[in-house]
Amino acid sequence: MITVIAIDALEYNLVEEFNMRNLKQEYYGKTDISEFSEPRTMVLWSSFMTGENKEEEILAKGDKEMWNTRIPHEETFFSHFENPFILDLPGYNYDLEQHERERRLLKEFFMEKDEEKKREIRKKYNENAFAHHRKIKERFLEALEGEYDFILGYFSVADVIGHLNFGNRMMMKMIYRDLDEIVSQVEGKKIVLSDHGMKAVGVFGDHSEYGFWSTNFKELGRPKITDFKSIILSETK
Numbered sequence: 001m002i003t004v005i006a007i008d009a010l011e012y013n014l015v016e017e018f019n020m021r022n023l024k025q026e027y028y029g030k031t032d033i034s035e036f037s038e039p040r041t042m043v044l045w046s047s048f049m050t051g052e053n054k055e056e057e058i059l060a061k062g063d064k065e066m067w068n069t070r071i072p073h074e075e076t077f078f079s080h081f082e083n084p085f086i087l088d089l090p091g092y093n094y095d096l097e098q099h100e101r102e103r104r105l106l107k108e109f110f111m112e113k114d115e116e117k118k119r120e121i122r123k124k125y126n127e128n129a130f131a132h133h134r135k136i137k138e139r140f141l142e143a144l145e146g147e148y149d150f151i152l153g154y155f156s157v158a159d160v161i162g163h164l165n166f167g168n169r170m171m172m173k174m175i176y177r178d179l180d181e182i183v184s185q186v187e188g189k190k191i192v193l194s195d196h197g198m199k200a201v202g203v204f205g206d207h208s209e210y211g212f213w214s215t216n217f218k219e220l221g222r223p224k225i226t227d228f229k230s231i232i233l234s235e236t237k
């Protein structure tokens with residue numbers, strides 16, 4: 001039994017800076033995503049779950065339609081399990097409405113010129129992201145008690161909050177601490193994996209050009225995100 005804690009935009013340098021021991025586990029490092037032209041969430045998770053570089057296919061859908069991607073179960077490595085539990089993963093089964101809301105508020109924030117109104121929009125944006133995170137965390141912890149042969153929980157909070165608040169170290173540390181605590185509650189073999197990290201752009205955050213991985217069972221060097229299919233399947237035989 002293996003559990004994947006998939007964390008959008010978990011940044012290697014912040015895990016180090018905050019010294020998050022559960023996120024780091026025994027072995028940790030950066031993933032190599034240099035085969036992709038840009039570190040895009042939908043492209044990277046789609047490539048992860050299929051074990052193939054899906055960039056061309058996903059980008060061909062265009063910026064808007066891309067977010068509606070639903071890769072059929074049979075095309076993912078999840079189909080090798082009898083009773084997998086996959087929670088909120090982009091490109092597979094994540095909450096489209098929630099993501100729409102995030103994107104709408106983000107757009108509103110950058111369109112707005114008035115500082116006071118900007119603060120209000122950011123507050124709403126943050127509250128919306130934290131509320132979703134609480135719900136996902138609860139469902140994930142519940143699933144840990146279930147009869148599954150594979151569990152994957154996807155957590156978007158570090159990415160969503162990071163885009164507008166990356167310069168707020170207190171807020172970012174609070175999120176990393178919470179994610180660290182979630183990992184500590186998982187028993188057995190586990191992989192923490194991010195699609196890409198995050199770098200500061202003024203007070204905001206943008207995707208960095210590598211991801212983060214950690215395990216409590218194996219040194220992986222500098223794996224590609226498409227390598228995890230075989231890493232996971234070989235560990236669960």
Ligand SMILES: [Zn+2]
Nearest residue numbers: 009041159207
């Ligand atoms: Zn992002």
